[in-house]
Amino acid sequence: MATKTSKSGISTTIKDNVLLEVKDLTTHFFTQDGVVKAVDGISYNVHEGEVLGIVGESGCGKSVSAMSVMKLIPNPPGRIVNGSVLFEGEDLVTLPEPGMRQIRGNRIAMVFQEPMTSLNPVLTIGRQLTETLELHQGLSKDAALGRAAELLDRVGIPEAGQRLKDYPHQFSGGMRQRVMIAIALSCDPKLIIADEPTTALDVTIQAQILELMEDLAKEFGTALIIITHNLGVVARYADRVIVMYAGKIIEEGTAEEIFHNPMHAYTRGLLASVPRLDATEHKKLQTIEGLPPDLVDPPPGCGFQPRCQKTPCKCSEAPPEIIEAKKGHFIVDCKCCRK
Numbered sequence: 001m002a003t004k005t006s007k008s009g010i011s012t013t014i015k016d017n018v019l020l021e022v023k024d025l026t027t028h029f030f031t032q033d034g035v036v037k038a039v040d041g042i043s044y045n046v047h048e049g050e051v052l053g054i055v056g057e058s059g060c061g062k063s064v065s066a067m068s069v070m071k072l073i074p075n076p077p078g079r080i081v082n083g084s085v086l087f088e089g090e091d092l093v094t095l096p097e098p099g100m101r102q103i104r105g106n107r108i109a110m111v112f113q114e115p116m117t118s119l120n121p122v123l124t125i126g127r128q129l130t131e132t133l134e135l136h137q138g139l140s141k142d143a144a145l146g147r148a149a150e151l152l153d154r155v156g157i158p159e160a161g162q163r164l165k166d167y168p169h170q171f172s173g174g175m176r177q178r179v180m181i182a183i184a185l186s187c188d189p190k191l192i193i194a195d196e197p198t199t200a201l202d203v204t205i206q207a208q209i210l211e212l213m214e215d216l217a218k219e220f221g222t223a224l225i226i227i228t229h230n231l232g233v234v235a236r237y238a239d240r241v242i243v244m245y246a247g248k249i250i251e252e253g254t255a256e257e258i259f260h261n262p263m264h265a266y267t268r269g270l271l272a273s274v275p276r277l278d279a280t281e282h283k284k285l286q287t288i289e290g291l292p293p294d295l296v297d298p299p300p301g302c303g304f305q306p307r308c309q310k311t312p313c314k315c316s317e318a319p320p321e322i323i324e325a326k327k328g329h330f331i332v333d334c335k336c337c338r339k
Contacts, residue, residue, distance in 0.1 A: 017047045018045050018047055018048075019050075019223050020045065020086070020087050020191060021084075021086040022042060022043055022045070022065075022069065022085050023043050023083055023084050024043055024082055024083040025039055025042050025065065025080070025083035025084075025085060026039060026041050026083050027061075027064055027065070027068045027073060027079070027081070028078070028079060029077045029078045030076065030077045030078075030079070031296075034296035036295045037296075037298060038078075038247055038295060039061045039064050039068060040061070040247035040248050040298075041083070041248065042244070042247075042248060043249070044252065046191065046223050046225060047223065048190070048221070048223055049217075049221055049223055050223050051217065051223075051224045051237055052225045052226070052238060052240050052241075053227075053228065053233070053234035053237070053238030053241045053255065054225065054226070054227045054244060055228060055229060055230075055231060055234055055243055056243060056245055057229065058229065059295075060244040060245050061246075062195075062227045063113075063196070064078075066195050066225065066227055068080055068085070069085050069092065069193065070100075070104060070108065070110055070193065071092060071095075071100050087103070087107070087108065088107075088190070105132050105135075105136060105183075105184075105186075105187060105189075106136040106187045106189065107189055107190050108190070108191045108193065109183070109184035109186075109187070109189040109192050109193070110184065110193045111180050111184050111193070112180065112197075113196040113199050114199070115173070115176035115177045115180045116168060116173070116176060118180060119176060123167075124164065124166065124167055125152075125163060125164055125168065125179055126145060126148055126164030126165060128179075128183065129147075129148035129152070129183055129186060130144035132183060132186050132187060133147055133148065133186055133187070137187060148182075148186075149161045149164060151185060151186055152182055154216070155179070155181050155212060155216070156178060156208075157178055157179070173201055173205070174201055174205035174208065174209065177197060177198070177201065177205075178209070180197075181197075181209070181212065181213060181216070185216055185222075188222075189222060190222065190223060191223045191225070192213075192222055193227070194224065194226050194227065196227055196228055197209060197210075197213070198230075198233070210233060210237060214237055226238060231259075231271060232274065235255060235259055240252070240254055240255060241255050241258040241259075243264065243267050243270070245266050246295065246298055246303035246304070247303075248332070249322070249330075250266055250303075250304070250331065250332045251263060251264045251331045252329070252330040252331075253326075253329035253330065254328060257326070257328070257329050263329070264304075264332065264338060265304065265337040265338075266288070266304050266337065269286065272285075272286040273286050273288065288307060291307075301320070302334040302337060304334070304337055308337055320332045320335075321333050325338075
């Protein structure tokens with residue numbers, strides 16, 4: 001066991017079971033209006049069998065960071081300009097595209113936000129499942145169909161063998177998301193990235209899908225990254241939590257530590273804006289005043305400074321470093337935003 005400090009200032013403990021190690025990942029989009037710094041030097045680890053939650057407002061860089069790991073950033077206009085993504089010791093950033101094709105859907109799978117736009121509307125569900133199995137597992141057509149039926153049955157789709165012949169539009173939203181999970185699990189990946197997997201679903205179906213993902217991840221021994229703005233999801237399912245803001249990680253720790261001892265003003269604001277069933281009084285939900293910064297021209301210091309209640313903020317001129325405030329609890333060292 002050793003300690004390593006990245007360029008962005010995060011000290012990470014390197015363990016034997018580290019599956020994914022993201023270091024100083026920086027992704028920019030080169031547009032007519034300027035360079036959008038969507039992901040700005042983030043570093044984190046994912047361990048085998050771990051559930052990691054990444055939370056933050058829309059536009060904070062959550063999805064772009066996940067797409068960067070999978071090297072699915074459209075180029076142009078996007079490009080990974082710095083950093084590394086080590087998966088089982090192999091740097092995916094420098095890996096040629098043929099090598100990435102052997103990893104995507106095989107060793108790393110992704111469940112996208114909207115299944116209707118992720119599934120091919122002109123191919124049957126069975127074909128979309130068997131294609132991955134034939135490509136990565138080398139199964140024959142009949143063997144792949146049998147495995148596809150098993151997967152659909154495993155994710156709770158009744159009459160799985162018959163439904164293989166159906167098309168995506170013949171499934172409900174919840175069923176389509178179950179199909180996406182089946183596709184993600186088809187090759188027994190080491191890591192699944194779920195990008196807002198329940199956004200388009202109603203509350204009861206959300207719970208079913210999340211329970212299903214958690215149970216299957218444990219059964220297959222798969223690590224899981226859940227990207228969401230729903231803090232209730234994180235509280236229920238995540239082992240560790242990363243809070244992102246303006247393309248950066250501003251706080252990281254165990255789920256218990258983040259929820260019981262949030263140190264950054266932004267994290268506290270997110271938690272205060274969530275309605276609570278155990279509230280004893282009728283209180284108006286708190287809001288975080290202002291808007292996230294323009295990532296084409298971000299503020300020179302702390303990204304949260306324009307919305308910080310403690311103004312003028314002392315960290316308005318130089319970006320604060322990330323420190324380990326407590327063991328395993330990292331936070332940007334902005335004296336104004338810290339508790």
